Amino acid sequence: MSITLDHVEYKYSEGTPMETEALHDVSLEIRDGEFIGLIGHTGSGKSTLIQHLNGLMRATGGDILYNGESIYREGYSMKELRSHVGLVFQYPEYQLFESDVLSDVCFGPKNQGLSEEQAKARAIEALRLVGMGEEYDKRSPFDLSGGQKRRAAIAGVLAMKPEVLILDEPTAGLDPKGRDEILGQIARLHREQGLTVILVSHSMEDVAVYVDRLLVMDHGRLRFDGAPREVFSHYRELEEIGLAAPRVTYIAHALKEAGFPVRTDVITVAEAEEAILCTLNGTNEREKATP
Amino acid sequence: MGIIKAEDLSYNYIKLGEDEKTEEVSEAVRNVSIDIHAGEFVAILGHNGSGKSTLAKHMNALLLPTEGTIWIDGRDSRDEDALLAIRQTAGMVFQNPDNQIVAGVVEEDVGFGPENMGVPTEEIWERVDRSLEAVGMTAYRKSSPNRLSGGQKQRVAIAGVMAMEPKCIVLDEPTAMLDPGGRREVIRTVRELNRKKGITVILITHYMEEVIHADRIYVMDEGQVAMEGTPEEIFTQVERLKELRLDVPQVTELAYGLRKRGVPLSPCILDEEQLVKEILEVRAGNVHNA
Amino acid sequence: MMRDITLGQYYPVQSPIHKLDPRTKLFGTVILIAALFVADNIFCYILAAAAVFAVIAASRVPVRHILKGLKPVLFLLIFSVIFNLFLTDGKVLVQFWIFKITREGILRSLLMAVRLIFLVMGTSLLTFTTTPNQLTDGLEKGLGFLKVIRIPVHEFAMIMSIALRFIPILVEETDRIMKAQTARGADFESGGLIKRGKAMIPLLVPLFISAFRRAADLAQAMEARCYHGGDGRTKMKPLRYRAADRISYVVMLAFLGADIALRVLL
Numbered sequence: 001m002s003i004t005l006d007h008v009e010y011k012y013s014e015g016t017p018m019e020t021e022a023l024h025d026v027s028l029e030i031r032d033g034e035f036i037g038l039i040g041h042t043g044s045g046k047s048t049l050i051q052h053l054n055g056l057m058r059a060t061g062g063d064i065l066y067n068g069e070s071i072y073r074e075g076y077s078m079k080e081l082r083s084h085v086g087l088v089f090q091y092p093e094y095q096l097f098e099s100d101v102l103s104d105v106c107f108g109p110k111n112q113g114l115s116e117e118q119a120k121a122r123a124i125e126a127l128r129l130v131g132m133g134e135e136y137d138k139r140s141p142f143d144l145s146g147g148q149k150r151r152a153a154i155a156g157v158l159a160m161k162p163e164v165l166i167l168d169e170p171t172a173g174l175d176p177k178g179r180d181e182i183l184g185q186i187a188r189l190h191r192e193q194g195l196t197v198i199l200v201s202h203s204m205e206d207v208a209v210y211v212d213r214l215l216v217m218d219h220g221r222l223r224f225d226g227a228p229r230e231v232f233s234h235y236r237e238l239e240e241i242g243l244a245a246p247r248v249t250y251i252a253h254a255l256k257e258a259g260f261p262v263r264t265d266v267i268t269v270a271e272a273e274e275a276i277l278c279t280l281n282g283t284n285e286r287e288k289a290t291p
Numbered sequence: 292m293g294i295i296k297a298e299d300l301s302y303n304y305i306k307l308g309e310d311e312k313t314e315e316v317s318e319a320v321r322n323v324s325i326d327i328h329a330g331e332f333v334a335i336l337g338h339n340g341s342g343k344s345t346l347a348k349h350m351n352a353l354l355l356p357t358e359g360t361i362w363i364d365g366r367d368s369r370d371e372d373a374l375l376a377i378r379q380t381a382g383m384v385f386q387n388p389d390n391q392i393v394a395g396v397v398e399e400d401v402g403f404g405p406e407n408m409g410v411p412t413e414e415i416w417e418r419v420d421r422s423l424e425a426v427g428m429t430a431y432r433k434s435s436p437n438r439l440s441g442g443q444k445q446r447v448a449i450a451g452v453m454a455m456e457p458k459c460i461v462l463d464e465p466t467a468m469l470d471p472g473g474r475r476e477v478i479r480t481v482r483e484l485n486r487k488k489g490i491t492v493i494l495i496t497h498y499m500e501e502v503i504h505a506d507r508i509y510v511m512d513e514g515q516v517a518m519e520g521t522p523e524e525i526f527t528q529v530e531r532l533k534e535l536r537l538d539v540p541q542v543t544e545l546a547y548g549l550r551k552r553g554v555p556l557s558p559c560i561l562d563e564e565q566l567v568k569e570i571l572e573v574r575a576g577n578v579h580n581a
Numbered sequence: 582m583m584r585d586i587t588l589g590q591y592y593p594v595q596s597p598i599h600k601l602d603p604r605t606k607l608f609g610t611v612i613l614i615a616a617l618f619v620a621d622n623i624f625c626y627i628l629a630a631a632a633v634f635a636v637i638a639a640s641r642v643p644v645r646h647i648l649k650g651l652k653p654v655l656f657l658l659i660f661s662v663i664f665n666l667f668l669t670d671g672k673v674l675v676q677f678w679i680f681k682i683t684r685e686g687i688l689r690s691l692l693m694a695v696r697l698i699f700l701v702m703g704t705s706l707l708t709f710t711t712t713p714n715q716l717t718d719g720l721e722k723g724l725g726f727l728k729v730i731r732i733p734v735h736e737f738a739m740i741m742s743i744a745l746r747f748i749p750i751l752v753e754e755t756d757r758i759m760k761a762q763t764a765r766g767a768d769f770e771s772g773g774l775i776k777r778g779k780a781m782i783p784l785l786v787p788l789f790i791s792a793f794r795r796a797a798d799l800a801q802a803m804e805a806r807c808y809h810g811g812d813g814r815t816k817m818k819p820l821r822y823r824a825a826d827r828i829s830y831v832v833m834l835a836f837l838g839a840d841i842a843l844r845v846l847l
Contacts, residue, residue: 348801351805353801353804353805375807375809378804378805378806378807379807382805382806383802383805385798385801385802385805387795387798389750389795390794390795390798390799390802391798391799391802392746393743393746393799393802393803393806394712394713394714394742394746395591395712395713395714395742395745395746396591396593396712396714398817399712399714399817399818402817402818403803403806403808404806404807405815405817406814406815406816406817407806407807407808407809407814408807408815409813409814409815410815411815412815412816412817412819415815415816415817416817419817433593434593435590435591435593436746437749437750451806452806455806455807
């Protein structure tokens with residue numbers, strides 16, 4: 001599996017005075033099994049970008065290739081593309097509509113043309129994957145808690161067995177534990193099912209912990225594309241576009257400026273802890289070594 | 292007595308059971324007693340479904356207690372004649388920015404509260420001007436709310452409450468649906484109203500970074516007050532907070548981790564500068580001891 | 582995109598029309614509708630066109646913007662044109678199979694189209710130049726006499742203004758849910774009527790739930806801001822007739838008179 005974006009461009013109301021450019025010359029390749037974070041200020045083009053990946057929006061310029069084949073080629077089945085590239089929108093619980101959880105999760109597989117039985121089997125598998133046991137199958141989705149609703153909605157996309165799973169801010173509005181649970185599930189899906197994951201997030205702290213590649217959008221352009229550690233080293237430029245590095249990165253920089261020789265490329269709490277201890281112990285040992 | 296005082300307040304939701312005949316009582320708030328003083332900045336933390344929203348709605352008499360009593364500026368919320376006075380005293384801002392703006396033009400929305408209160412026309416204009424100024428939205432007064440960002444919409448909602456000249460603002464997860472920029476905008480506005488105008492603020496949230504400047508924090512769980520104290524007192528108890536499905540700010544977590552591994556830091560550090568300062572001191576101490 | 586939907590949305594510019602009392606504008610709209618129904622010859626339409634374009638010019642709303650507002654009624658427009666074109670008896674000009682186009686048919690469908698276009702332009706001009714709240718106030722005060730026969734005018738006016746405020750939000754929401762279900766393989770475009778109808782369920786159920794949730798939220802927010810119906814309410818922008826309004830009334834009545842005269846005399 002791979003998705004290639006080749007100089008993709010998207011303009012709203014093209015050819016009118018209201019014309020606005022939402023994507024400008026975006027080129028990138030998404031490879032099999034990657035865990036990608038996508039960050040950017042509201043209105044930076046993140047949502048527009050992900051909607052291009054499963055054909056919900058059509059580029060006004062450039063090309064998108066799925067497994068080397070242009071999705072804009074005549075006769076290309078968008079429906080099939082959408083079953084390979086699953087997209088979970090923000091607040092996905094608002095799209096639940098069936099009378100029980102299981103039927104709702106069956107919606108996607110049924111649209112793919114699977115039989116009732118097959119759809120059910122897929123739905124059950126997906127629900128267990130997001131950690132929802134049998135006891136929820138027959139419950140009304142509207143009786144669930146916020147976090148459970150969200151998981152059911154994610155299962156609704158997983159049941160289609162996509163190769164790529166795109167999630168637009170899957171933790172918005174959840175409490176810290178709920179947030180960790182959802183992100184933990186997603187990381188497990190990536191690890192155990194080999195899913196390619198694209199996570200749109202506003203939390204630098206979260207992407208620092210989970211993803212192994214980070215895309216940064218600004219004004220419709222792809223500004224950075226690299227490992228989180230590398231991207232966050234440009235924290236000054238990130239600030240200019242309304243973003244930031246994780247808090248701990250700033251602490252490391254502040255320490256260094258105050259004369260404390262610590263690594264500044266730390267991006268998670270655990271890393272910062274190690275780095276600071278390392279320096280402290282280093283001093284200890286060095287001081288002890290000199291009689 | 293404080294501006295908001297609750298004594299043994301309980302609230303039960305009644306819903307139909309599985310068989311759709313029996314009624315099930317679910318206790319959203321249980322025996323809560325709180326006392327909030329004029330001018331304070333109080334935060335209420337709690338996971339989704341912990342009862343914090345239900346409690347907030349009592350402060351504006353949108354819900355009335357099943358048991359116990361709540362007084363808003365000395366008025367019992369069950370006193371029907373005091374209803375409007377209570378709502379003027381404790382204004383409310385809600386989570387969804389779209390679902391609380393009534394009018395199609397910013398300034399008209401800000402004027403909605405005073406209109407309902409029967410404030411004379413000229414005074415409405417003065418109040419609208421002042422409120423928009425206070426939240427920094429004067430430039431957008433003629434705009435349609437639909438064109439504003441989430442953070443701006445919430446500031447309009449805050450102005451709408453300010454125009455009622457309340458003593459107290461209750462904000463029920465005002466930042467839950469906003470991006471980080473919008474969250475900062477709203478929190479900055481609220482802190483300013485508290486500091487400069489002396490408005491009592493009750494902020495309900497589950498973003499830990501937003502409450503480190505609060506005077507006091509209540510943590511709710513299962514409808515009860517599980518913890519109460521200053522941010523320092525609350526955030527020292529990292530394990531307890533995690534049990535309650537909450538978290539601590541990254542700075543605090545880092546300090547906590549270092550302390551657990553033997554670095555002699557203060558028990559609770561909320562502030563980045565303080566952490567840096569203490570780590571430097573530890574290092575200097577190490578050098579000195581050696 | 583939703584922002585393209587212009588029907589019923591306020592267009593914020595300063596103009597003499599924007600400054601008129603909403604009651605004046607409401608009355609003007611009624612006059613226009615009356616005039617269009619009275620009209621039965623080309624001169625009446627020329628007069629109406631002149632009036633509409635004069636008001637548009639004075640309102641400073643770009644003509645292009647107003648024309649965009651016609652888009653949602655395009656279907657209705659085409660339908661009524663076709664209906665009139667083929668089903669009017671008279672002098673046959675063209676005939677094929679069971680269809681015939683008559684001279685009267687062409688004339689009538691043209692006039693219908695013009696009538697409909699002016700109707701939509703006139704009413705959308707009202708909403709372009711009047712904020713929903715002003716409109717509410719205008720209706721409330723203009724129709725205040727109905728309160729005597731126990732019609733809850735204030736409540737109706739409030740409902741209307743809130744509906745206007747939430748139209749773009751709900752349209753955006755529809756778009757979002759539609760995309761989300763499309764991402765789950767739903768197909769809203771192909772199939773027969775029944776299949777399409779069935780395909781709407783995954784769209785309509787979430788949309789209704791969301792609309793009800795919003796309604797409940799809004800009711801609560803209004804209550805929290807001391808809303809308790811129309812009693813004892815004051816106005817931030819109370820309605821007051823100015824000289825311009827009085828002049829407008831005279832002009833409008835003259836216009837209606839001229840229109841009737843054109844019909845009767847010609």
